[in-house]
Amino acid sequence: MSRLITSYRVDSDSPDGETDVPGVGVDVLAGLMGVPADRLVDVYRLEERHTAVLGTLTGIESDLATHEYFLEAVADWSTARRNGPPANRRAVSALHEPP
Template identity: 50%
Template structure:
């Protein structure tokens, strides 16, 4: 599975940019988003303030929630 962080301008339905964060691993991402062990990470998860610190540390990405909306999306590899 490939995991991407997608960035959208607030109020837009189109991605502004995407970053592959698959190197972080499904288990670490599941922990950040509170997905229980054994559950599929195939959904889309909105990045919210409680996720930011962990995602900054794991991915090196910085998030501007005042300007953009971010989502963790998955794709089959």
């Protein structure tokens, strides 16, 4: 399973960037999102506290004024490209917002 950071312009429902983050362990990502590692299987909205940590770990720069970012768990890279963004990413991410 791959973990992707996907970015969307705040005024768009189409992704404008996807980055695989294989160098960041599942345990680290799960801890950051506040879920057990074996449950890190959905789409999670990234907030400033998440993007700051991920930026340090990966070098990925973020701009929360212009973009929304999501951590997505996908079966493989080709599946993510073929299926595109979640049908209603805001509704999906609201279900998985950390406490």
